[in-house]
Amino acid sequence: MTFRTLLTITGPNQGEGDLKLAASLCEQIDAHLSVLVLELAAPPSGGEYAVVLSPAWLEERQADLKRLKKRISEVVAFVSQADVSADLSDDYPDTAWADEIIGRRARYADLAILGPDLLASHTLKDKVIEGVLFSSGRPLLLVPEGSRPTLKPKRVLVAWDARLESSRALRESLDLLIGAEEVHIAIIDPVEDEYHHGAEPGADAAAFLARHGVKVTVDRLPSSNHSVADVLRRHAVDTAADLMVMG
Template sequence: MTIRTILTVAGVGNERGDLELAARLCQQTGAHLSVLVVGMAAPPPIGEYAAVVSDAWLQERQAEMHRVSDRVSEVTSFIAASAVSGDVADEYVELAWADESVGRRARYADLTLAGPNTLLSGTLKDKVIEGALFGSGKPLLLIPAGIEPTLSPKRVLIGWDGRIEASRAVREALDMLRGAQEVRVALVDPGQGEDTHGEEPGADLAAYLARHGVKVTVDRLPREGNSVADVLRRHATDTAAEMIVMGAYGHSRLRERIFGGVTRSMIENPTLPIFMAR
């Protein structure tokens, strides 16, 4: 996939780190920068105290809308002074629907970026990740703190489990994979047989990638009592990978939250850029 538009989501805070990071990535790739400024409204008061607190709630709502407007002005000025083309949209929405707003906007971008500030932002982080993955049909790139991102990584690790989500992530990342010097396909305790990974786990994906000109190696990794996420992170470090490509949420969001899952673990503790799709 050729990336021509990158979306980043900004809250009403004054942090510019993610915005600057996204602009640098757009400058590297010649992409257009799309920014969505999101303000999230608290639900209106209900019950016997609603009449007492409604004035305070309305005042806070109006103040928050002013903060969104101020943030839009800041982002507009930043883009005007930068070396990239860009556009700014804003939405002030009820907290419960913020992920839908992100998802709608992300449909008009090739990639949504969640940088270090977003990953530390609690509620905004959840809304950006869920909106991009569940509401857009487009990939998401997580960038942890201390890392300068690139869409031309030299070494890439693919976390492969044979699911549709992983297949979509690989397809969306094909341009990057073709340009990499080394791509390693990591399978953790892979099964054999037609209903899992075939008689030679990883061989089918390796053949598919090779036909696209990707330099690929297959690594079958034992769990040895560790979580799949920990095995992938450790192998990424051991192979000096600059990015992990993986599918997201093979199970429902609710199940991942209650029981844990590879996606949730990787999101909570990313050690290098993670390119996800669903």
């Protein structure tokens, strides 16, 4: 699919790094930037009646809202200077409901971006991953520290296990794969039967992509007692992949 709206999530303790990253990706593909500013609210320690009984909790809530307001002002200032079209929304959900709030917002984007700043924010990071993947049905781009993200990759590695999730990831990334110079389908310890990969593992996925004009190669890899993550990481280096697609 074509990405027309990119979503990034930010909180009060973050800088401009992830915002700049998302804006640069929007510029790269002429997409709209959607920003969700969140502050996670801790529930009252004694249940709903503690709202009346705990002045400390009320003070904490006021401090949270003050930080949220400050962060919103910072994001508004950034967006006003950005060279992309953008919109901003904010929320102050209880931590337990944050993933649902994030997922609901992500339903109106084509792709959510999780950058290095957010990856370092453990609670919010977990809520973003859960919300996007399980409450929105939208793809999520993880951008670790030190990487060079692009939505116009030349070399792509597809982690394929023939399940529904892999099929969906393949379909969601189709435009990126069509534009790539080289696509590798990586299959680790494939099972050759009708319930898994078929008689020729990877052949059906490769044929599907080839019909769309994707320049694709199937790589069947043994795990050799290594974890799937380690095998994929090593193969991504070996193929000089700019992007890994998995589901």
